[in-house]
Amino acid sequence: MKRLSGFLLFSLLCLALPIFFPDNYYVTVVGLTVFVNITLAVSLNLLMGYAGQISLGHAAFFGLGAYSSAILTIKYGLNPWLAMLAGAIMVLVLSYVLSRPILKLKGHYLAMATLGLGIIVHIFFVQADELTGGPDGISGLPELSIFGFAINSDIRWYFVLCSYMLISVLFSLNLADSRAGRALSAVHGSEIAAQMMGIDTAKVKSHIFVFSALMACIAGSLFAHQQDFVSPESFSFFFSIELVTMVVLGGLGSTFGAIVGAFILSILPELLIVFEDFEVLIFGAILMIIMIFLPEGLFVALKNKVSETLAKSKEAV
Numbered sequence: 001m002k003r004l005s006g007f008l009l010f011s012l013l014c015l016a017l018p019i020f021f022p023d024n025y026y027v028t029v030v031g032l033t034v035f036v037n038i039t040l041a042v043s044l045n046l047l048m049g050y051a052g053q054i055s056l057g058h059a060a061f062f063g064l065g066a067y068s069s070a071i072l073t074i075k076y077g078l079n080p081w082l083a084m085l086a087g088a089i090m091v092l093v094l095s096y097v098l099s100r101p102i103l104k105l106k107g108h109y110l111a112m113a114t115l116g117l118g119i120i121v122h123i124f125f126v127q128a129d130e131l132t133g134g135p136d137g138i139s140g141l142p143e144l145s146i147f148g149f150a151i152n153s154d155i156r157w158y159f160v161l162c163s164y165m166l167i168s169v170l171f172s173l174n175l176a177d178s179r180a181g182r183a184l185s186a187v188h189g190s191e192i193a194a195q196m197m198g199i200d201t202a203k204v205k206s207h208i209f210v211f212s213a214l215m216a217c218i219a220g221s222l223f224a225h226q227q228d229f230v231s232p233e234s235f236s237f238f239f240s241i242e243l244v245t246m247v248v249l250g251g252l253g254s255t256f257g258a259i260v261g262a263f264i265l266s267i268l269p270e271l272l273i274v275f276e277d278f279e280v281l282i283f284g285a286i287l288m289i290i291m292i293f294l295p296e297g298l299f300v301a302l303k304n305k306v307s308e309t310l311a312k313s314k315e316a317v
Helices: 002-020 025-050 058-074 080-102 107-127 154-176 179-189 191-196 201-227 237-250 255-293 298-316
Strands: none
Touching: 002 025, 002 154, 002 255, 025 058, 025 154, 025 179, 025 201, 025 237, 025 255, 058 080, 058 107, 058 201, 058 237, 080 107, 080 201, 107 237, 154 179, 154 201, 154 255, 179 191, 179 201, 191 201, 237 255, 237 298, 255 298
């Protein structure tokens, strides 16, 4: 119930902001980046936070969704929604085929395997010039439309990306309280114990890997049409590391933690831009301080602190 209340409050806040601040740069333009990053962080948290499986190649699925939409619409003239569906099916099949062998690995071996996947996909984006446009990327994507209503302005894209982000968050919250979510928690705690309870751990990990990849793929397709441009730079290994940082910064295993982490890492560079040459140093120092003093994650630490305070207040009464 608390999660649902928090989700409703968060939804109302996101949907109401552009109504009260229609011409605000941070609400419309920066908000688009924040929503995409939140969606990606929430999807990665399903794999890392819920199932305990690290991934350093999540940006690969984000990029595959973006390039699928760009290539199929521009080079083959496919309808944008059909192109998005085709990209999602391709990523579904690819992620399922890869999930079984990759998720047999554990620890740093799993990290290296997912890192390799991300690097291979990024190299493909750069080297396949005739298909992907190489380092220059692809531009001129057709605009999306919903029931004939063109999505051709920042404010309209705000609501589209916000809606998909909220759907992703709601799915994640519902999953946490479901039977599948409890199975994921068991796998995270101990795979051996989970197997002894009758849980097909390989199946559980494979399914969450596929769901996580699909969410990132669809976000990539929307991102490509919103930006009207795709290039390999947006889907590099460094962006995968940034996504991992978002999840860890907010708090592993917490959907709202992933939201907080994505929001901070999306907004902070914009706020620090006034420091010019010292922007990166200050940004790094802030992250270090947070992780040193709040290793469980910013949101999780604050939530635990509030819970402790309330418990002490009740005892005092």
